[in-house]
Amino acid sequence: MAKIGTRMRGMQQSSIRAMTARCQELDAINLAQGLCQVPPPSLLVEGARDFGKADHSYSPAEGLGVFRDAVADRLKRHSGLSVDPSTEVVTTIGATGGLLATLTALLDAGDGVLVFEPFYSYHLSALKVLNLRPEPVRLAAPTFEITEEGLRAAITDRTRAMIVCTPNNPSGRRFTEAELMIVSAVAEEHDLLVISDEVYADIYFGSDPHLAPATVGGLGERTLTISSLSKSFSIPGWRLGYVCGPAPLMSTVRLAADALVxxxxxxxxxxxxxxxRMGDDYYRDLRATYDGKRRALAAGFTAAGLSPNEPEGAYYLLVDCSAMGVASGVExxxxxxxxTRIGTVPGEAFYLNPPERPYVRVCFSLSNDVIAEVVTRLANGVL
Ligand SMILES: Cc1ncc(COP(=O)(O)O)c(C=O)c1O
Known part of the structure; x- marks a missing residue:
């Protein structure tokens, strides 16, 4: 057997994928992975008839102009963010590809990257794969608020960047302007890049529109905004995303995206x-759909005696399972x-240090029938 490199040493299959595999084994309902079981818009399904007529060759590394123009229009319309589609947008293989291209382009091995804990576990994997140093900033349960003291305390002399995710997976938080002003002040003081994962920008509850970090304080000049079509259009398998940011940074991100894929x-x-380019009605309906699912699933967990949070965005509940008398989210x-034959993700998957409470994360991007079945199973008793 040939000798292999050490880069992946210590990395394991994510606990989300591991739970998905166990659900298949046990024929359990999978609430672990964000599988996105809401059907894609009919415009996309019907559009597939034109597939044969589409361009099947390589696109430029930064993506087709028609896509980058649509990204720029959309960011202006939904987030008030102005980007030049010719120099400030790179099309990527999902937000995941966007994050890898961004980290590869702008950071060196050993650089420190602040991650707000709890974090989306793939952010940590990306840092590990690239030999970057995760530096956790604990956001205390159950409010998960960014504080200036907490953020400052996590900074080291190696810190070069931070990852912000709003609306947040797994906490459901949408960071406020005041919190993002703290991010802006600290980032400016320490000359940090801000990498903003906004894949859930269209899925929020309540009337306030999405607040893009790049539009707050001085963040525009140092923020790379990453998003994708996975969640907004229920097409995670298409693997289509994008990164936007200041042109001098994006020219390097483009080189990295090209070199990688x-x-x-x-x-x-x-x-x-x-x-x-779909109209506002589409997004309104999407949010109403998710709001209904969120309420139905939360009601099921509450009726069973557990304590789900009330997410402000994204499509996950964090359920505090203290009432089960368990010692951890894993248990x-x-x-x-x-x-109950229901698969969930232990809260520990989103932490480097143990969480304060025995949390599990459940996804509510499911059909209403599946949610009804989950509620029935919960009603049969979990305590
Ligand atoms: C916060 C966050 N970022 C990124 C992704 C992955 O996005 P994509 O499918 O565009 O790679 C997910 C998927 O669950 C996510 O929750």
Whole structure:
């Protein structure tokens, strides 16, 4: 057997994918992975008839102009963010590809990157794969607020960047202007890059529109905004995303995206551009759909005696399982799987240090029938 490199040493299959595999084994309902079971908009499904006529060659590394124009229009319309589609947008293989290209382009091995804990576990994997140093900034449960003291305390002499995710997976928080002003002040003082994951920008509850970090304080000049079509259009399998930011940074991100993967799927960029131009009604309906699912699933957990949070955005509940008398989220997820055949992610998957409470995360991007079945199973008893 040939000797292999050490880069992946210590990395394991994510506990989200591990739970998905166990759910398949046990024929359990999978609330662990954000599988996105809401159907895609009919415009995309019907558009597939034109697939044969689409461009099937490589696109430029930064993506087709038609896609980048649609991204720029959309960011202006939804977030008030102005980007030049010719120099400030790079099309990527999902937000995941966007994050990898950004980190590869702008940071060196050993650089410190602040991550607000709890964090989306793939942020941590990306840092590990690239030999970057995760520096956790604990956001205390149950409010998960950014504080100036907490943020300052986490900074080291190696810190070069921070990752912000709003609306947040897993906490459901949408960071406020006051919190983002703290981010802006600290980032400026320490000359940090801000990498903003906004894949859930269209999924929020309440009337306030999405607040893009790049529009707050002085963040515009140091923020790379990353998003994708996965969640907004229920097409995570298309792997279509984008990164936007100041032109001098984006020229390097473009080089990295090209070196890593060449380009994103060209024909899908054409259809993706159509989706990005859908009207406000589409987004209103999407939010109403998710709001209904959120309420139905939360009611089921509450009726069962557990304590779900009330997410402001994204499509996950964090459920405090203290009432089950368990010592950890890992134990809570095991007991839930055993008693109800429902797969959840232990809160520990989103932390480097142990969480304050035995949390599990559940996804509510499911059909209403599946949610009804979950509620029935919970009603049969989890305590
Ligand atoms: C916060 C966050 N960022 C990124 C992603 C992945 O996005 P994409 O499918 O565009 O790679 C997810 C998927 O669950 C997510 O929750």
């Amino acid at each position: 060449g380009c994103a799927a060209t024909p899908l960029q054409e259809f993706g551009a159509r989706a990005l 809570a997820a095991e007991v839930l799987l055993e008693r």
